Amino acid sequence: MDELIKISTMPIRAKPYQHQVRTYEFACRLFGLEGGGIKSRGAALLLEMGCGKTLCSVAITGALRRADKVKRVLVVAPLSILGVWEEEFSRFADFPHTVTVLKGTSVKKKEQLLTAAVQGEHLQIVVVNYESAWRLENELKAYDADLIIADEAHKLKEGRTAQSKAMHHLGDAARYKLLLTGTVITNKELDVFSQYRFLNKEIFGTSFFAFRNCFFDMAGYGGYVPVFKESMRDDFLQRLHAIAYRVTKTECLDLPEITEEVRSVALEEKAVKVYKNLERESYAELACGEVSTVNVLTKLLRLSQLTGGFITDDDGSAHPISTAKLDALSDIIDTVMSDGKKLVIMARFVAELDAIQDLLDKKTSATPPSVAASKTEKRKYGTFRRIRFAVCLLVRSRQRDSA
Template sequence: MAANTNKGFGLLFEMGCGKTRTAIAIAGAAYEKGAIQRVLVIAPTSVVSVWPKEIAEVADFKVTCKALLGTKQQRIRMIEDLQAFPFKALKVAVINYESTWRDGLFEKLQEYDADLIICDESQRIKTHDAEQSKAIHKLGDQARYKLILSGTPVQNDAIDIWSQYRFLDASIFGRNFYQFRNRYAIMGGFNRKQIVGYKDLDGLIRKEHSIAFRITKEEAIDLPEQTFIKRKVQLGKKEKDLYNQIKRSSYAELSNGDKITATTVLTRLLRLQQLAGGFLVTDDSDKPELVNTAKLDALQDIIEDYVLGAGKKLVIFARFIPEVTAIMKMIDKTFQKTGKKQVAIYGAIKKEDRGPIIKQFQEDPDTVIIVGQIDTLGVGVTLTAADTCVYYSKNFNYATYEQSLSRIHRIGQRNTCTYIDLETEGTVDEMIGKALARKEDMAKTVVDDWRAYFE
């Protein structure tokens, strides 16, 4: 089928409603019918490494998938490896939005010539004149088929939809942004250059949904009451080498020690967990230093999409005070000029001050995030104004974790609850997650199993 025949469709599913798996099923069905051979998935950086794992878990067709991470040359080499793959299988390349328009990579993606391009969280191309958006429009013009995945295709302004549909199917809203704006926006302000309102939004929505399918959590009656999502993040090479160095030295110290105790093992695991969260505590300092922002960046992605985009409230749990502080600083920066607010509860917040903070989060529509230490915020409070919470980090105690799950999943909650675990790949984060999934208290098992954490 020739290019530019406008074979595009939108999966406008809220978080937790299965848009990734639906997209994989669509790609698989198209491959089995002989319609496609090569897929390009464009996703937020924090989601790039999730796609290969989802594909491996659910695909019942032959597929080879590469997450294009690393240096530019490493990414180009992975595309070339996909192109040269000698066996019959669906070829899938996954790349982050920011890399698509870089010199060398853009040309290589054009050469890859994907039959199907999937834009995950497509609101990332909402700005019509951004270099990133224009590059993806060009790639879309070349592709035979296109999908956009988003729970929030329109974030703050109705005009956000134009760029996404320019990629998806230019026949819906046209190829000229200003004609689209003149059709649906009411201009005013200084020199009539500001959008002060909209017109014919019903017509806009009808056109949008003519090639899209919308699902909300309320409509997805088969969803379980609680949905668990893992977002994998990666340390940089320098931090990964440092992590492995600390792990090796911990193993050596424990092996040469007279007696292994839970305290000695857990102390060393704490240092590894702090590094997995991006913080390094050096031997000559008590103050942790932020050395990697992978988790913070992944959390910011969620806040931009879910809170600012979908207009939802969010609970964020973290274990360590430096993490809480860094999260709050990031949120302050993200919320600039939005009118949105955050609150926080951690060990230093007096008990008599916590009730008003909870009340503010529950009742004030502009207070959209509450951040807290899991030991402090995770017990005995009601946070049902949110139906989603993010675990930046967890502690080792299953009872505390179980209690924290119930902050949003309790009487008064009307929606399916979603829990997002941020796990740094190849670190103690994954071991903590597995232990809690088995309902284990690590403090009770680390003495017998300590080698597994440091080998």
């Protein structure tokens, strides 16, 4: 992208990698921030996991704000990473802003949205999960975001779902849009339509059937199986990449070998109450001198188990009390599966492992054998590496060194 015009310094408190600078410049050029007019009101950032899509989005948001193009921003993301957006803006944004993460019941979310809409002169940023966005469609329309960021946009690949339709409607009203995903083609060119319908409806149009008839032949028994027309591939890819910037990890020579990301997950109110009760009991025992190393370790173990979603009674039976972490993990698994990658999950407790295994079974029931799960057998590690369609290796935490 050497032909890109020189863009002003990225408005972030960090030193970006070269691929992040190029991604930022690409989006700024599409949005006409350095002259030349607006080429597209939507930009797709197709950066693989670990390449820093969020930081690029923060910088692009800041550039739009600096040019006085946006006053309100809406970030729609999976539930598991709502907190990440709040943390990333706080950590990297070098411009005044206020972030509101919509939490709680629908009524509370509506109240939080109304409050955000009237707050101060700073850039207002509202963060919401996909499942809530379509339920709050009218309220989000009233919020009237200038920029909408769709994170992990594979959530939009099914155009007939309520959340996709809501995002299409919201996208039509927004002045600018960013679509973030590791790959826009999740093994099916057909998945592109809905994502680009949100991003820029001029690329592939607004009719799914017109899109399908243009780029696919209907084959199979009864003519119900869409088969991509190879003769249309060049045209398809030219349209796709006209407003997209693609980055893979292998291209990022300055990236560290391992990048770490901590995702905070909020427990449900019921689970929080139980957690606090256990804490109070522990403090009471300590104050009365009724404490021993074994008791302390037992209490810590129960608190740790509770954050994993279960609590054990006096008979040793585990009872589910929270799905917060499991729901967050579900989002991560969806992302990994859509990107065609592999995943290793480490968990501490048997009940938690069983719940994760059930989740994986549901997600992979319609696909080739895709889960290599083991609690005790080291030989499964090698099998996981060899099987092409293995998605996940499930490991108990005490086995992680051998893994």
